[in-house]
Amino acid sequence: MAFFISLILVLTLCAASYYGAEAGMQWLFGMTIPYLAIAGFVCGFAYKIYSWAKSPVPFRIPTTGGQQYSHEWIKNDPLDNPHTVSWTVGRMLLEILTFRSLFRNTEVVIHRTEDGPRVAYNSARWLWLFALIFHYCFLVIFLRHFRFFMDPVPFFVRGLEFMDGIFQIGAPRLYQTDVLILAAVGFLLLRRVFDQKVRYISLISDYFPLLLIGGICLSGIYMRYLSKTDINAVKTYVMGLFTLSPVSAEGIAPIFFMHLFLVCALLLYFPWSKLMHLGGVFLSPTRNLPNDSRMRLHVNPWKPPKKYHTYEAYEDDFREFMVEAGLPVDKPLDKADA
Amino acid sequence: MAKFNMTPDELLNFQFGAPNVGWMEHKPVFKEGNFAYPAKPDVIRDLGFPNPREWSPLDEDWKLPENWMEIVREGMKDRLERYRSFKIFMDICVRCGACADKCHFYIGGGDPKNMPVLRAELLRSIYRGEFTAAGKILGKWAGGRPLTMDVVKEWFFYFYQCTECRRCSLFCPYGIDTAEVTMIARELLQLLGVNINWMMEPVRNCNRMGNHLGIQPHAFKDIVEFLCDDIETITGIRIKPPMNEKGHEVLFITPSGDVFADPGIYTFMGYLMLFHEIGLDYTLSTYASEGGNFGLFTSHEMMKKLNAKMYAEAERLGSKWILGGECGHMWRVINQYMSTHNGPCPPKMETPVNPITGTVFRNATETKMVHIAEFTADLIRHNKIKLDKRRNAHLNVTFHDSCNPARGMGMFEEPREVIKACCDNFFEMPAQTIREQTFCCAGGSGLNTEEIMEIRMRGGLPRGNALRHVQQKHNVNTMACVCAIDRATLIPLADYWAPGVGICGVHELVGNALIMKGEQERTMDLRQNDLPYLDESAEEDA
Ligand code: HEM
Ligand code: SF4
Ligand code: SF4
Numbered sequence A: 001m002a003f004f005i006s007l008i009l010v011l012t013l014c015a016a017s018y019y020g021a022e023a024g025m026q027w028l029f030g031m032t033i034p035y036l037a038i039a040g041f042v043c044g045f046a047y048k049i050y051s052w053a054k055s056p057v058p059f060r061i062p063t064t065g066g067q068q069y070s071h072e073w074i075k076n077d078p079l080d081n082p083h084t085v086s087w088t089v090g091r092m093l094l095e096i097l098t099f100r101s102l103f104r105n106t107e108v109v110i111h112r113t114e115d116g117p118r119v120a121y122n123s124a125r126w127l128w129l130f131a132l133i134f135h136y137c138f139l140v141i142f143l144r145h146f147r148f149f150m151d152p153v154p155f156f157v158r159g160l161e162f163m164d165g166i167f168q169i170g171a172p173r174l175y176q177t178d179v180l181i182l183a184a185v186g187f188l189l190l191r192r193v194f195d196q197k198v199r200y201i202s203l204i205s206d207y208f209p210l211l212l213i214g215g216i217c218l219s220g221i222y223m224r225y226l227s228k229t230d231i232n233a234v235k236t237y238v239m240g241l242f243t244l245s246p247v248s249a250e251g252i253a254p255i256f257f258m259h260l261f262l263v264c265a266l267l268l269y270f271p272w273s274k275l276m277h278l279g280g281v282f283l284s285p286t287r288n289l290p291n292d293s294r295m296r297l298h299v300n301p302w303k304p305p306k307k308y309h310t311y312e313a314y315e316d317d318f319r320e321f322m323v324e325a326g327l328p329v330d331k332p333l334d335k336a337d338a
Numbered sequence B: 001m002a003k004f005n006m007t008p009d010e011l012l013n014f015q016f017g018a019p020n021v022g023w024m025e026h027k028p029v030f031k032e033g034n035f036a037y038p039a040k041p042d043v044i045r046d047l048g049f050p051n052p053r054e055w056s057p058l059d060e061d062w063k064l065p066e067n068w069m070e071i072v073r074e075g076m077k078d079r080l081e082r083y084r085s086f087k088i089f090m091d092i093c094v095r096c097g098a099c100a101d102k103c104h105f106y107i108g109g110g111d112p113k114n115m116p117v118l119r120a121e122l123l124r125s126i127y128r129g130e131f132t133a134a135g136k137i138l139g140k141w142a143g144g145r146p147l148t149m150d151v152v153k154e155w156f157f158y159f160y161q162c163t164e165c166r167r168c169s170l171f172c173p174y175g176i177d178t179a180e181v182t183m184i185a186r187e188l189l190q191l192l193g194v195n196i197n198w199m200m201e202p203v204r205n206c207n208r209m210g211n212h213l214g215i216q217p218h219a220f221k222d223i224v225e226f227l228c229d230d231i232e233t234i235t236g237i238r239i240k241p242p243m244n245e246k247g248h249e250v251l252f253i254t255p256s257g258d259v260f261a262d263p264g265i266y267t268f269m270g271y272l273m274l275f276h277e278i279g280l281d282y283t284l285s286t287y288a289s290e291g292g293n294f295g296l297f298t299s300h301e302m303m304k305k306l307n308a309k310m311y312a313e314a315e316r317l318g319s320k321w322i323l324g325g326e327c328g329h330m331w332r333v334i335n336q337y338m339s340t341h342n343g344p345c346p347p348k349m350e351t352p353v354n355p356i357t358g359t360v361f362r363n364a365t366e367t368k369m370v371h372i373a374e375f376t377a378d379l380i381r382h383n384k385i386k387l388d389k390r391r392n393a394h395l396n397v398t399f400h401d402s403c404n405p406a407r408g409m410g411m412f413e414e415p416r417e418v419i420k421a422c423c424d425n426f427f428e429m430p431a432q433t434i435r436e437q438t439f440c441c442a443g444g445s446g447l448n449t450e451e452i453m454e455i456r457m458r459g460g461l462p463r464g465n466a467l468r469h470v471q472q473k474h475n476v477n478t479m480a481c482v483c484a485i486d487r488a489t490l491i492p493l494a495d496y497w498a499p500g501v502g503i504c505g506v507h508e509l510v511g512n513a514l515i516m517k518g519e520q521e522r523t524m525d526l527r528q529n530d531l532p533y534l535d536e537s538a539e540e541d542a
Helices: A002-022 A026-054 A085-098 A126-144 A155-164 A176-194 A196-201 A204-227 A231-242 A254-272 A274-283 A311-324 A333-337 B041-047 B068-082 B084-091 B104-109 B116-131 B133-142 B149-159 B167-171 B178-192 B197-209 B217-235 B264-278 B300-317 B328-342 B372-381 B403-407 B413-422 B450-459 B461-474 B484-497 B506-513 B532-541
Strands: A106-113 A116-123 B250-253 B321-324 B369-371 B397-400 B478-481 B502-505
Touching: A002 A026, A002 A204, A002 A254, A026 A231, A026 A254, A026 A274, A026 B084, A085 A274, A116 B461, A126 A155, A126 A176, A126 A204, A176 A196, A176 A204, A196 B116, A204 A254, A204 A274, A204 B133, A254 A274, A274 B084, A311 A333, A311 B217, A311 B300, B041 B197, B068 B084, B068 B116, B068 B178, B084 B116, B084 B178, B104 B450, B104 B461, B116 B133, B116 B149, B116 B178, B149 B178, B167 B178, B167 B403, B197 B300, B217 B264, B250 B300, B264 B372, B264 B484, B264 B502, B264 B506, B300 B321, B300 B328, B321 B328, B321 B372, B328 B369, B328 B403, B328 B484, B369 B372, B372 B413, B372 B506, B397 B413, B397 B461, B413 B506, B450 B461, B450 B484, B461 B484, B478 B484, B478 B506, B484 B502, B502 B506
Parallel strands: B250 B321, B321 B369, B397 B478, B478 B502
Antiparallel strands: A106 A116
């Protein structure tokens, strides 16, 4: 259900932009909306980060995933249980660059045998693998796009293009990332639809971005390999947008405006959605803090007042019993009465 | 109270799957046995918490304050502003499902709302519905839903089926910690007076009487003396532990379960014997006679309040540092919250140094608090105590990592070092069930109460099954642990899932193996059972 709603939403976006551009509204889909989308993305993103940063981190609550730093003769595991800032940076880098926590993934199976149940934890790294492929392809494709925005094309973009097409298949040359990202999006989608657990937890806001990204990829791939869109015209047009002196969109096929519009939709949607995990992962207090509260004092900015049942009050409650039992007291019985 | 009498087969008669109705429409049905009893009005009144009253989850009307919606909204807003963790965890979950089958309650019960992700969504959906523009306008389309009475009931149902074990957090690509969400959710429920007695009564007792069980000072002293009688029977040595005495170097604080409950008492005897043997200059305290801190499960403020006594007492008694006993959640509090809550420590306290070995506890320079396993491991490393492993030779031991020392501290090797020094036969459970991946006893965070035995046994499946595995493979007959709650909860768990395995604290093994100066020949272990190795060596002699 949520899947179909999302699909209809994405198709509607596609149709609106395609036919809109065909009907001569290139200025809207090709200029107004992109400007708005970029502005919306930047402001939304900044606002969201600000709103997170505004809430303090009162306690150090890292999830410790390895041996703590203790005696010299016990080897600690600083990447999973960092006790210094630099090790914490290391932990974060591994999280962000290799999705380390996801790498731990297992899948539980209960075998019901003659001899009673057997609970097994099978390794389940598919999600990790495809998530990693998806993100790296996304990154590479994003960076490759800089050849449209920059003149001359920066060397790293050329390098990426070269590496990405290293197998030299077809003309225009096939980029591996194009194939891989489709496979990865496909996997993530199919998993959502066919894995019962995941389907049960999925919302529209889970299918929608995946389908949207799928749409962006497909329209891009269509332009590159099938309709062979006039790249020079597109580059001239995009450079015009970036230098704030838009040129006419004459001669660019509507499919390009659809592609662009879907990207804009993604940009606008991004800050208000779960896609903000991009920013959030850096701020997650169970990962980005060292496990060092026994070694260093950390102050809670909204520290509540220290109120507790004092020893004096306790002794007042039990003094007689304590004296009788021979426990030392601060105020002897006779003095306390007075 | 309905007696729990399902067989394991009956209990596991479910398949992982999803109901036909969406989770927002699916409501829990309360029935005897699937909820813990609400807190008694006088307990709530004593604590000054809101809305004391008689009520039952079975009632239609939970007698909430009239403006309960406003209270929840305000409470959420306040906490979103005070906890970045909460805010971020509300925003960034991608519902990838990596955490889904990591929770012991889900594994043993199959209820989809026990998947950590859905547990958190119960709150997240309200966050989206009440606090985000998209959720307010688009409602369900944006994953939001309105705050209703049914939502509160659902919260009570599921946030008291989370033991705050943090296993889910380990596997989440963003470290989303459902335990943290549960802590906040419980705070919100507290504002309405929706809580459970098993949690609140210990809090009340600890606050006034110094410990969860409400043992008064003179009774505390009697019990300790009683245990010293037992030590004398076993070893021939009379120990007189100082109590509430000023001017000792170390203040020793352990969970009160060790003083009161079988088999914790044997662990306690182990501590006392060890301290006596090495001549530690220490005192116990009846005022701070509780290491555990059910405030952790109640609210951050209550955690602070109960924890404050430790430093207050160290200051009053003039102790230089504090040694802490075997307790799970106590150590999460000490390791991650204590200095922030109640530090800096009293000015006269000093960085802990082991007086016997000279080791500086470099990881405790701020809190000045050392875990007994760290302490004893250091003694053993420096050969400062003599241990006779033969006395534990009849035990095939495995070790249960308690959730909090595992994922809120990372203490894995120290207790293992101690165990291995005390017995020859040590076997690990499977890798996915120990260390950082350890499974909860399913009775943590205030859920170790009898009336929810079914829930506990379901949640106990992963641990119980791993235990059964080593029982069959290696003849394991003893599971050691460093947690007082475990020492209570693992007994029914083992009886149910791996009958025949006994539970002990690590320092019970130490007490058994410890060769004390001037002791009589030991014929009994701390439980006063005959030591089997003596018979065997007698037979060999014959
Ligand atoms: C750095 C740590 C990051 C981790 C661990 C991470 C992890 C994930 C995971 C597990 C998914 C869910 C796949 C699914 O089941 O649907 C996902 C989705 C996604 N992520 Fe990331 N991500 C990270 C950073 C980023 C960054 C930097 C971007 C920048 C664009 C990004 C954009 C996306 C998008 C667009 C999706 C797909 C849509 C979706 O599945 O909802 N992520 N990410
Ligand atoms: S693992 Fe983390 S991101 Fe994935 S569903 Fe669970 S809480 Fe959400
Ligand atoms: S903290 Fe533990 S009990 Fe709670 S949801 Fe996570 S895995 Fe389950």
